[in-house]
Amino acid sequence: MKHAPLLAIIALALAGCGRGSEVTFADAAITLPEDSLDLPQAPGRDAVLANCTACHSPSMMLQQPKLARDKWAGIVTKMREVYKAPVDEAAVPEILDYLVAVQAQAEEPAAREGA
Amino acid sequence: MNEGRLSRRALLAGAGGAALAGPVLARKLVDLGLPGGPSLRPLDPQFPGKGEMIVQRIRAPLLETPMAVFDEGLLTPNNRHFVRWHWEMPTRVDAAAHRVTVGGAVERPASLTLDEVVGAGERVEVVAVNQCAGNGRGLSDTRVTGAQWGNGAVACAKWTGVRLRDVLAKAGVAPGAKRVRFAGLDVPLTDGAPQFLKSIPLEIAMRDDVLVAWGMNDEPLPLLNGYPLRIVVPGWFSTYWVKMLSTIEVLTGEDDSFFMAKGYRVPTQPVTPASGEVTMVPITTMPPRAFITSHADGDSVARGRPLTLRGIAFGGDAGLARVDLVGAGADRPCTMGPDAGPYAFRRWEVTLPAVTGDLAGIGVRAANVKGAVQPERLAWNPGGYARNVIERITLRAS
Numbered sequence: 001m002k003h004a005p006l007l008a009i010i011a012l013a014l015a016g017c018g019r020g021s022e023v024t025f026a027d028a029a030i031t032l033p034e035d036s037l038d039l040p041q042a043p044g045r046d047a048v049l050a051n052c053t054a055c056h057s058p059s060m061m062l063q064q065p066k067l068a069r070d071k072w073a074g075i076v077t078k079m080r081e082v083y084k085a086p087v088d089e090a091a092v093p094e095i096l097d098y099l100v101a102v103q104a105q106a107e108e109p110a111a112r113e114g115a
Numbered sequence: 116m117n118e119g120r121l122s123r124r125a126l127l128a129g130a131g132g133a134a135l136a137g138p139v140l141a142r143k144l145v146d147l148g149l150p151g152g153p154s155l156r157p158l159d160p161q162f163p164g165k166g167e168m169i170v171q172r173i174r175a176p177l178l179e180t181p182m183a184v185f186d187e188g189l190l191t192p193n194n195r196h197f198v199r200w201h202w203e204m205p206t207r208v209d210a211a212a213h214r215v216t217v218g219g220a221v222e223r224p225a226s227l228t229l230d231e232v233v234g235a236g237e238r239v240e241v242v243a244v245n246q247c248a249g250n251g252r253g254l255s256d257t258r259v260t261g262a263q264w265g266n267g268a269v270a271c272a273k274w275t276g277v278r279l280r281d282v283l284a285k286a287g288v289a290p291g292a293k294r295v296r297f298a299g300l301d302v303p304l305t306d307g308a309p310q311f312l313k314s315i316p317l318e319i320a321m322r323d324d325v326l327v328a329w330g331m332n333d334e335p336l337p338l339l340n341g342y343p344l345r346i347v348v349p350g351w352f353s354t355y356w357v358k359m360l361s362t363i364e365v366l367t368g369e370d371d372s373f374f375m376a377k378g379y380r381v382p383t384q385p386v387t388p389a390s391g392e393v394t395m396v397p398i399t400t401m402p403p404r405a406f407i408t409s410h411a412d413g414d415s416v417a418r419g420r421p422l423t424l425r426g427i428a429f430g431g432d433a434g435l436a437r438v439d440l441v442g443a444g445a446d447r448p449c450t451m452g453p454d455a456g457p458y459a460f461r462r463w464e465v466t467l468p469a470v471t472g473d474l475a476g477i478g479v480r481a482a483n484v485k486g487a488v489q490p491e492r493l494a495w496n497p498g499g500y501a502r503n504v505i506e507r508i509t510l511r512a513s
């Protein structure tokens with residue numbers, strides 16, 4: 001255990017420290033890393049790129065546990081109806097094809113890893 | 116509990132699954148041990164002001180603290196504090212132009228500069244655990260959808276700010292006030308989508324230790340953690356700790372906004388994946404949790420030698436009462452480290468006189484002074500919230 005940082009804080013679980021005014025706020029800006037849109041090849045990939053990844057990184061889809069097509073459909077519906085994502089209704093079947101196919105693909109290397 | 120552990124498998128892109136298709140680049144991956152996978156996460160790209168973090172999502176950022184960071188001390192360094200944004204995060208704050216409006220059921224609506232917020236009252240410091248309501252969701256078994264966190268969507272910091280009640284006093288809370296709602300600079304990308312609004316009961320807002328904070332471990336809040344101001348509600352889940360605070364609104368009734376009325380809700384009674392519709396209420400306070408940080412699942416330990424385990428624990432919405440090592444016939448109380456307050460991480464340590472064989476499924480169980488004890492079995496819920504099952508690892512004697 002490293003105790004050094006503790007010395008400073010032991011007594012100050014909740015300490016009033018007066019009305020100091022030395023706090024200053026500077027303008028702040030950061031540049032976030034590029035999102036490389038790593039999406040595995042599978043049918044429907046273009047539909048996903050056109051309809052999903054404007055709002056969030058692909059990892060949000062790719063990291064989900066394996067889901068049945070109807071569960072994915074529920075998520076896409078939530079994106080459209082609750083979060084007002086501009087997903088083209090005509091593209092939804094392709095998006096679902098892609099999500100199901102990519103999760104099936106992902107199981108193969110996982111199985112090899114476990115071997 | 117595999118967090119923070121680099122996978123022992125080949126850790127090159129392409130070996131880890133479909134998420135990494137594309138050019139083969141050497142990258143470090145972490146195996147979060149999520150049941151059924153996918154379980155590998157990259158430690159890059161690096162974010163400004165952040166060190167090595169588990170990158171759950173680049174946009175909007177979801178960055179998880181590796182478990183090994185918690186072995187280094189009681190306060191999580193700012194550059195390793197987890198990050199969670201719902202909507203695309205603002206990347207620029209103009210300090211002079213920033214205002215915090217205080218409105219709704221108030222006597223005189225106010226629009227406060229940052230200096231006016233700082234000057235609203237006595238300066239207060241509190242050491243408190245900031246934990247995402249969904250921390251550990253990815254470990255749910257049965258799995259649920261959402262951000263697939265391991266156990267690192269949590270951190271402990273010393274927060275500096277003024278009391279929320281002193282900021283409210285600038286506007287004067289009107290009779291009939293019931294709740295206080297917060298909004299930050301982050302707004303939805305699309306028209307009509309719900310803004311991230313969160314509210315707490317008035318009596319919580321008036322607490323001595325509920326802050327409008329600008330300091331995190333004696334530094335300004337990192338932009339990724341909510342610069343210039345965020346709400347701090349010790350003992351309550353991070354979902355209420357609204358970042359880049361820009362709006363405070365006093366409500367006279369219930370809050371029907373999306374992230375209160377539809378999201379971040381937990382069942383009022385035990386449920387299983389087979390349960391139908393059940394009564395759900397907004398998640399609020401944290402239960403106790405404890406983690407082994409000195410060893411990771413699968414580590415080797417020396418047979419015949421003494422073994423010291425250490426880690427962190429916290430009591431949730433009350434101070435820790437005790438931490439016990441459990442499992443593998445090794446049950447015994449742990450020695451507690453210094454107490455930095457009821458809402459802080461607390462170190463624990465325990466020594467086994469001699470390792471006689473594999474230590475299968477050992478864990479640590481925290482209990483708080485209100486009598487809440489970590490359960491043997493996961494209290495599964497459909498949102499994957501408030502995980503606090505005893506976390507277990509296996510150590511191999513060699």
